[in-house]
Amino acid sequence: MPFEIYTSLPHSRTPSQTIQALSKFTTQYSTATSFVPNGVCTQEEKRVFVEQLLRGLSSNLEERRNAGTGGSGDSSGSEEEEATRLTLESLRILCRESLSCSQVYSSSGISLLLSHSTLPLTPSPSPSSSSPTQATFKPDSQVTIESLKVLSNCLLQNPQSRRCFEELGGVEGVVGGLGLDPTKLNLTTQFLLLRLLFLTTVDNKHTVAKLVEALGVVDVIEKIIKKHTPKPIEPGPFTPQTVLSEALKLVFNLMHDKAPSSKIGGGLFGGAVTYTDADEEVVEGVKPFS
Structure with a gap:
């Protein structure tokens, strides 16, 4: 199963562990457009992988919030940024087919991607724990660019996610x-x-x-x-x-x-x-x- 090298890592995986695992995945499946129908994995295996990738993005964002450094892209060139970029690239590859990607298309998934995109969002009048994080827009950051690519794939593959995108x-x-x-x-x-x-x-x-x-x-x-x-x-x-x-x-x-x-x-x-x-x-x- 192509995801084991990542999903077998502990939840407290380090950036270097993430980079090592996801570099292999993104290299091997850089041109893949189908996973479940082609027998690469089952729907459940893909769902678990997607869930853990989202959890990794959420943890990264929470660490930045606690450190007071805002959204992604504040530590350009660091291991943390490269790990985040590879996590987003992995999601982009997986979202080329919509199967088992419902978590990405959800309001919380779109909010997470918006937070990493560093787009200049207007603060919500009634913010919640799932509201996107405010950050300084960094259009040249590879994390920002990967986030925008994943968002584009989401809005293309799942028209319902366009409403979440707009509401957020x-x-x-x-x-x-x-x-x-x-x-x-x-x-x-x-x-x-x-x-x-x-x-x-x-x-x-x-x-x-x-x-x-x-x-x-x-x-x-x-x-x-x-x-x-x-x-x-x-x-x-x-x-x-x-x-x-x-x-x-x-x-x-x-x-x-x-x-x-x-x-x-x-x-x-x-x-x-x-x-x-x-x-x-x-x-x-x-x-x-x-």
Whole structure:
């Protein structure tokens, strides 16, 4: 069973033990897209592994809270950060298929991922033990980037998790992460933040209205489009072209809403827009992050 090297460790496993165990797992299964159907493990074995990974992320977060250092990414280059990054990468690999990942898709799972993403979340008026942790946004941290990738896979594979993401302030956090000048962010983080907004606006008029009318996302998208058009084609998974593509997919979702908003058509294209219903079909071509 591929998870034994990690699940057999004591709950008080050290960062170095975590790194050793999960490095082997992520290397061996870096391209895997299916575990249970392919007989790699049973649903229960995968569920236990996912549960322990989440427990590890929670313990890491609790230690940071007690130390007063905030969310992930405060100890760049440390063993603790590398252990957290590998834990998130393992979850990303496992979440390429939705079987036995219900704990990740739950409100507590999404909250945990948001905490590690360091997105600038608005404090909840009635915080609970499961509320995301507030932290300084660290867009270049590998922990932040892995967290955003896992969140993207969750919102893609489990549409119900989009509601949890929004209720926990994820939409506002993403817009806050993009900031007044999103083009100052690295391309990977730009892409991932746009992907999250794209997924949360699928067939969701409420979120579209909030983004356009209250959060000023049109101005943000306009800056991204102007920045990346035109640009020479660059190699790699996250390029000006992929960021531009993701921005335009978000524009598609914003425009395919019946609620009238001249801010979209006038702001981006200087003309009237005909609105139709958005549909889940727009995500059919989107694949989980590998």
